[in-house]
Structure formats: C-alpha cells, structure tokens
Amino acid sequence: MSITKHNWTKDEIIAIYNKPLMDLLYEAASIHREHHDPNVVQVSTLLSIKTGGCPEDCGYCPQAARYHTDITGNDLMTVSQVKAQALRAKSNGSSRVCMGAAWRNVKDGEEFDQVLEMVRTINKLDMEVCCTLGMLTENQAQRLAEAGLYAYNHNLDTSEDYYKEVISTRGFEDRLQTIENVRKTNVTVCSGGIIGMGESIEDRAGMLVALSTLNPQPESVPINALVAVEGTPMENEKPVEIWEMIRMVATTRIVMPETQVRLSAGRTEMSREGQAMCFFAGANSIFAGDKLLTTPNPDVNEDMKMFETLGLLPQKPFIKIMQPTTVEAEDSQFQALGEKPKWSRPGHQIERNLEASTKGK
Numbered sequence: 001m002s003i004t005k006h007n008w009t010k011d012e013i014i015a016i017y018n019k020p021l022m023d024l025l026y027e028a029a030s031i032h033r034e035h036h037d038p039n040v041v042q043v044s045t046l047l048s049i050k051t052g053g054c055p056e057d058c059g060y061c062p063q064a065a066r067y068h069t070d071i072t073g074n075d076l077m078t079v080s081q082v083k084a085q086a087l088r089a090k091s092n093g094s095s096r097v098c099m100g101a102a103w104r105n106v107k108d109g110e111e112f113d114q115v116l117e118m119v120r121t122i123n124k125l126d127m128e129v130c131c132t133l134g135m136l137t138e139n140q141a142q143r144l145a146e147a148g149l150y151a152y153n154h155n156l157d158t159s160e161d162y163y164k165e166v167i168s169t170r171g172f173e174d175r176l177q178t179i180e181n182v183r184k185t186n187v188t189v190c191s192g193g194i195i196g197m198g199e200s201i202e203d204r205a206g207m208l209v210a211l212s213t214l215n216p217q218p219e220s221v222p223i224n225a226l227v228a229v230e231g232t233p234m235e236n237e238k239p240v241e242i243w244e245m246i247r248m249v250a251t252t253r254i255v256m257p258e259t260q261v262r263l264s265a266g267r268t269e270m271s272r273e274g275q276a277m278c279f280f281a282g283a284n285s286i287f288a289g290d291k292l293l294t295t296p297n298p299d300v301n302e303d304m305k306m307f308e309t310l311g312l313l314p315q316k317p318f319i320k321i322m323q324p325t326t327v328e329a330e331d332s333q334f335q336a337l338g339e340k341p342k343w344s345r346p347g348h349q350i351e352r353n354l355e356a357s358t359k360g361k
Helices: 010-017 021-035 079-091 110-123 138-147 172-183 201-212 242-255 272-281 300-310 351-359
Strands: 040-050 096-101 128-132 151-153 188-190 193-195 220-225 260-263 283-288
Touching (some): 010 021, 010 201, 010 242, 021 242, 021 272, 040 079, 040 110, 079 110, 096 110, 110 128, 138 172, 151 220, 172 188, 188 220, 220 242, 242 260, 272 300, 283 300
Parallel strands (some): 040 096, 040 283, 128 151, 151 188, 193 220, 260 283
C-alpha cells in the first residue's frame, strides 16, 4: 500500500507530470486501485443557489459583476426550490449536492440562516451536502457542520505565484485560512483548481504542492478545465487539450492517493474516450446536470450512457465518511456572532481584468 506523502516538492511533481504517458498512467492507475474501486465514480450535482453579482474580479468567472457577460443573476433560492432540485438530482443518480453562492464571503444574517436550513433539508434526504460560499470564519464553519454539512469547497484555483495574475480582490492566504477554519470542524475539505488560464506547468505543480502538503490532504480535489466565457478576461484562452487533463488527473492521483479526484468543468469538450482515460488515470467523481453553476455540462442521460459503456457504477453516499448528524436551529450551540473579519484586499492591478471590466461600457 502506497503511503501518503506530505512533503512533495515542485520539482518532484513536475517530474511526475512530464513522465512518458504510458508510465504515468500505469503508476496512477496502480495507486488508484490500491485506494479506490476503479469501477465506481461519484455523481454530484452542482446547484447555483445565488447567481451573479459577485464583487470579486476572478479572471475566469462570468459571475463577477464587473464583467459584461450574458449571465442572468438571481437572488438566493428558497429552501423548497433547493429541496426539489436535490430530489431531482437524487433520482438521476447523484449522491451529493453542491450548493454555490456568488458571494465574496459568508455574512451572518437571514440569508446564511436560509443556507443552513438548505443544508439540514438535503442531509435529511440522505445525500452528501457540499457548499461553496466564499471565505468563512471558524464559527460559521461550525454552524454549517451542526446543520449537517458534509464538505466545504474552497478552491485554491492555481499556484500562489500565479494567483496574483488571476485575482486581485483577495489574497491566496485567505483561501488557506478558510480551509483551516473548516478543518476545525468535522466537515471534509474540497479544494482544487483550474488549468488553462495561461499558467505554466510549474504553476500547476505549485498548486498541487499547496494542496498535497496540507495535513490532512483535502478529501476532494476538483480538476477544472477553463471554460472561456465571452466578456471575461480569459475569453481568448486556448482550450485545454485532453492530454493536459489526463496528465493533471494522473499527477493529482499520485501525490494525493486517498483523495477523491473530481473531473469537473470542461467535460463538454471531452470525448467519452478522453473521459475514460481520465477515469483510468484516477478521476473518480463527476458533476452531472446541464450546467456547472453557469457553464455548460454534459446531459445526465449522456453520462449514464457513458457509465453503462464503461461498466461504471455511481458511488453511494457516505462511503468514505459517515453521515453527519443534523442539529436543528433551535438546538444549535453555535449562534451568529455578527463577525466582520478583515479578509485581505491585495490591491494590485491585473491589466486584462481591468480591460474586461471597461470593455462593455
């Protein structure tokens, strides 16, 4: 059994990434089989519970208010709307619902209370619940844990070095602090990144260094291929080649053997054969549904046909970690503190982000 290593260096990871492809695939597939059932893939559904109007300037994101995209914003969904979507997802084979809100950070108040009720509701449906809501404090993480949250997603996006070329409205250290706050609870960590944003192989390795040296390593690591959306600063980036995705998935599997590697955004541009190679290389989770927040995603029926062709089975919920207990709001030990944390605002300028923000005016 391979031992999880927490002191990977960038040079070591680059050497793995650049191995002859057949050697890389063999090593990744062998490690995958040691720690996971190669014929089981988790199906998750990503639901945008609050779309658009985000104050951040992430260069890849069509939900940033400052960019001129065709995204239709919506206010926070109701609990009943979310429950209906979760039941639909469950009937289509999903074992996890991931709820995303276009917020910079969580703020105590009525909307967060509503999200907590969504978590309670979905957990009671015997589904894993994940949230991605921006930065959050330790107390907010504890409140989510009490409600029955299974996982919290907070992507590093890229390496610390390249991060400042993508986002100027928050610092890389805020990402790490949020992950640390989540780690103080029983909620699992989901954190990964995006390739195809103009970064180098060294940057991809740098992101994996940051993730793999966390102890414990994240239980889930999404690997996204950039979906270049018109109106964003990255609208002209070239599509990621499938070989890059396969190499990234395989390298992630090798350096984080026990982690669930999630084949996330960009699957609409991948053939079934390409996706099959990613599963062989160690990916064991996909997002189902026609959208990933706001970007296109393969139809769930097409995914089920692919599973049938490949002999894959959807993973049942709570296989890795037992189902959390839901504490009702009136019994909660953690109450809103009205916190106003000072998350960083680095303040540097990113030329292409500035250009995109003024382009449509």
